[in-house]
Amino acid sequence: MAQELSHRGEELKGLGWNGPDVARYVELWEYRQRWGAMNLEREDRLFLRKAENALPAILSGRAAAKKPIKDKTYYRWLRFHLEAMQQAEAEMGLAEGETGAWPVMLEAELRILDHYQPVLGLPDTLKAKALAPIRETLASQVAALGNVQAFHFEAPLNALKEKENNRWKHLRDGDGSDRTYPILSAEGRGGFRAEAHNAIHSLIRSTFPSLAETDKPELSHDEKHD
Known part of the structure; x- marks a missing residue:
């Protein structure tokens, strides 16, 4: 404006x-x-x-x-990692209904961002850093159940950086050696989505500065999924 x-x-x-x-x-x-x-x-x-x-x-x-939220850097960064995982899953030979825990978490976060439409400027994205340990905790809970695959979390972004000047950071902290990719069963997917939504929603809604005075109604995890 x-x-x-x-x-x-x-x-x-x-x-x-x-x-x-x-x-x-x-x-x-x-x-x-x-x-x-x-x-x-x-x-x-x-x-x-x-x-x-x-x-x-x-x-x-x-x-x-x-600027539409889908064009914001943070949103595109999340979408990039989500699509990379979805492409990798297509070659993992997963059973019907199975899916990775990480895509479910990223889908939940994108859905929350779509609903609340935060500014996603520097103040918001600084607060978003606190989501990293939440994602790790949620993923480790699923990994503990024993159904895991391997995924090179850093490879897709490394490949992108070879093609273009890109300042994005990797989704996970660390040296990239942990490639544990926990898999959800069809039966466990719904419960995990609800848990991920609640944890991510709580942080975004309560800490993002641009949402301090939002009048948007609270987003429930069980509303219709796209």
């Missing part, structure tokens, strides 16, 4: 907003310009957001459309 150089109270009037609400919007807008949004009360920030969401996007000048 283009940078607003003045408030848009007149446009709100044109949209049918009453005088007191327009006046409140103008006052809050001017306060934010001078002192910043962090100095506003939560109720006032939510009101200001509601007003600005009601206004049409500014399309003049060098305005750019909001």
Whole structure:
């Protein structure tokens, strides 16, 4: 959205907003310009957001459309690793209904991101680093059941880096020697998906700065899966 150089109270009037609400919007807008949004009360920030969401996007000048979440670097990084694992599984000879625990975790995270639409700027992605140990714990629980395959977690990204300049980091920490790839049975998949959703959802929803004031309803793990 283009940078607003003045408030848009007149446009709100044109949209049918009453005088007191327009006046409140103008006052809050001017306060934010001078002192910043962090100095506003939560109720006032939510009101200001509601007003600005009601206004049409500014399309003049060098305005750019909001970048879809699927185009954000962190989202594409997750999708890249998910697709690499799905391709590898096609050659693992898994039984019907079996799937890797790692893809289930990444699918759960992507689904949560799709729902809440966080900004995924640096503040969010710094918080997302705390998901790494959660993934490792969940994967180790499945590995302990004994059904495992081997997967070179670093190979797909290493191959990509040979083709293009890429600053992405590997999905897992460490030296890359652990290639244990735990497999879920058809019967265990649903329960594990619920467990992964709950753990990942809790961290994203409670720690991502851009979701601090979201009004999106909570996403349940048992809602229809794509």
